Amino acid sequence: MKTSVMSQEELFLDSAQTGQSNVRESRSRSRLGLIVTGVVGGSLVALYAVAAPFVAPALRKICLPFVPATTAQVENVLKVLRARSGTLVDIGSGDGRIVIAAARHGFQASGFELNPWLVWYSRYKAWREGVHHSTSFHISDLWKVSFAQYSNVVIFGVPQMMDQLELKLAKELPSTAKVVACRFPFPTWVPEHTAGEGIDTVWVYDAKAFKSQLQQVVTRKTMSAPEDTTDSQT
Structure with a gap:
């Protein structure tokens, strides 16, 4: 028990x-x-x-999210500018890869970008790759900058801004400049030639041609403006 x-x-x-x-x-x-x-x-x-x-896109009038350039796009830009030299600007330079690649090919290259994080990162990359003396990166809105000093312009834009940018560049750039548009062409300019295909296509424009086009438009508007018919009194 x-x-x-x-x-x-x-x-x-x-x-x-x-x-x-x-x-x-x-x-x-x-x-x-x-x-x-x-x-x-x-x-x-x-x-x-x-x-x-x-x-994340920086705060701006027209939203431009950061989409890095592909290797093919960078190569196409350098290809169409291989016979060029001097100053180059990348409008909306992102992480700086176009500017850095251009500096390696002898350009004095600058980038304008509104996102400060991307600008600081671009400066670090340029320093790390040894081209910081040939590059500069600026935190700035493209609409508040004059591009008159540049002989080569690269732009990764969106359709909503290209017509406004046409007018700005036509007014500011010297007649010897070349403009390379990536991903989207300009709406009224006629490209000198293109390179690549699909999303990697780049369009090359000659400043002398689009400045002449702008002058013709201004002339036509001036000639078609109504004359002042106000009678003078004696």
């Missing part, structure tokens, strides 16, 4: 110990799950904090 009672007590103790062990294991798994969730969540937040300044 005593043996039977002891067996029941032992069974009860074993059951209690097993229950406590399961509770401890459950709590341990719960804590581990919270730790893993915290690490993953923290990593995602950190990744977003690092990446967001690069991929």
